[in-house]
Amino acid sequence: MSHGTFCLPDLSTFTRLDGLGLEAVGQRLELGRAVLECWVAEPDPWCRRCGAEGVPHGTVARRLAHEPFGWRPTTLLVRVRRYRCPDSAHVWRQDTTQAAEPKPKLSRRALRWALEAIVVQHLTMARVAEGLGVACNTANDAVLAEGRRVLIADPARFDGVTTIGVDEHVWRHTRRGDKYVTVIIDLTPIRDGTGPARLLDTVRGRSKAVFKEWLAARPEAWRDGVEVVAMDGFSGFKSAAAEEVPDAVPVMDPFHSVRLAGESLDACRRRVQQDTLGHRGHKDDPLYRARRTLQTGADLLTETQQERLAKLFAGEEHVQVEATWGIYQRMVAAYRHPDRPRGRELMEAVIASLSTGVPAALTELIALGRTLKRRAADILAYFDRPGTSNGPTEAINRRLEHLRGSALGFRNITNCTARSLLEASGFRPQLHPAL
Known part of the structure; x- marks a missing residue:
């Protein structure tokens, strides 16, 4: 077996200056930092104007983080x-x-x-600036400028996109x-099983016009x-997508569909709570104590939770909550069914049952039924396209919320967009080939 050998220390190689064309001498x-004195490895004595060989004319110092x-x-x-230059006097x-670039204060490394x-x-960014020993603004400007150059300005980041997700986000x-x-969001990798979702872009505002304008700005192909x-x-x-990408199939994902049912269940619980006890939920009120249990899928309930719900639904005063809870559980069961065609049938049955014949007292279910009927095609489209969900968009x-907290908030939408793309676009730094 061969054994590794040691060689004399090479400061230039150790500090990775050889890839920068520098040689440590x-x-x-110093206080709080190390300073390496360097020379440029390759001489450059030829005049840019006439090509004559120049003569040394002193040195200047350049400091780079x-x-x-x-x-x-x-x-x-x-x-x-x-x-x-002895001929043209050019210096x-x-x-x-x-x-490094001519003006920046950071080396390429x-x-x-x-x-x-x-x-x-x-x-x-504050931690990065501390590690480099520069001001936070210096580090921020350099990183964002490079991020825009290699990422935002790269048109290839939109290539191969066949499935997108869209949602709103609070940036400040x-x-x-x-x-x-x-x-x-680009959901194509999720649908194809080739990788995680990635952020494509963020646009100021949340409206049909914003999304429509963004789609219209993309090439027709x-x-x-x-x-x-x-x-x-x-x-x-939905309207923006229908106008700009009419051949694309809109899909309302399970997360938001179930959330609609969950919001209806919460509204019904609060209304019944007010009607029966005359006040908002207190910690010892049965409906308030069961608010988390009601939102849990039936197949995940423990024996204690099942007993709590059985006791809750034993009385006539909670029958409306029980009816709304039943619709919520039927929707959850449809999405969790291992056989997608069967899951689609179960969801169709839920939508049909809410379309007509719902008692007038169940106002929450009536409103839910109108929404589900109006978006039925989008809801059922999920069962025909495995892997298509807005869940990765929520992730x-x-x-991005964690990023905003780490940055202690953003004041500039351009910087927010650049940092968000660096964080969630799947980008990996690939700079100078020698590095």
Whole structure:
């Protein structure tokens, strides 16, 4: 068996400067940071104007934040040689674009480290700035500019999309200004079984016009390729999709369908609570104590919960709650049935039973029946298209809420969009090929 051998330390390789075209020639520790003195590895003595060989004309220093080592901020002190052309008197510097762009204060390795920290490790921008030893605004501007360049401005991120989900999201909590955005999710990987859902875009506002304008801005070939649009019960999204992608099938996912039934059950419970006891639910009231149990699927109830419901429904005063609870459980059972055709039949039966003949006292079920009848085609379309659900859209919404909390809120919708895409678009940093 061969044994690993050691070689003399190479500071340039260890700090990954060789991929930046730099060579480390010294190091020192300052208060709270390490400083590496570097030279540009390749000389650049040829005049840009006439091609003549220049003569040395002093040096200038350029400071760049570098990726930290051991979480100690590292700064590169790059000595850049200047040259002067003896013929044209033109003065130029060595090319450092391999190490960094002309003006930014972060090296390419620092920028890659920052993107990986935010996208992969989900660190906050403040933590990234601390690791780089720069101001938070400096780190934020550099990361977002690179994110826009490699992600938002990349038209290929819309390629291959056949299934999309749409929902609303609160991007800021303020009394003034629009606090909602419309999020568009690519559900194609979920439907094909090739990976997780990913965020396509966020658009300010939540309305039919917002979603319609976003769809209209996409190329016609792209819109023709969209086969399914998963959405909640908001009719504006359905109308926008019908006008811009008429061949796509709208699907109302189980999450929102069951939520409609759950809201009807809660409304009925509160109404009966008020009618029977004359006040809102208190902790010792039977209906209030059973509010969580009522929202639990029948197949998941424990023996204690089953006994609680049996006792609750024993009296005549709770018969309306029992009837509404029964419809809720029938909808849950239809979605959970392992045989999709049979599940579709069960859902059709629920919609038919609510369409006519519902007692006038069950106002919540009457309203639910009108909604289910109006959206019946969208609800039943779920059973014909396995893997099509707006559930992953809700999951990405939760990730964006976590991002907003980590960032302590956003004030700029552009920055919010860029950070959201970095967080949830499935993007992975791929910068300079040498890195």
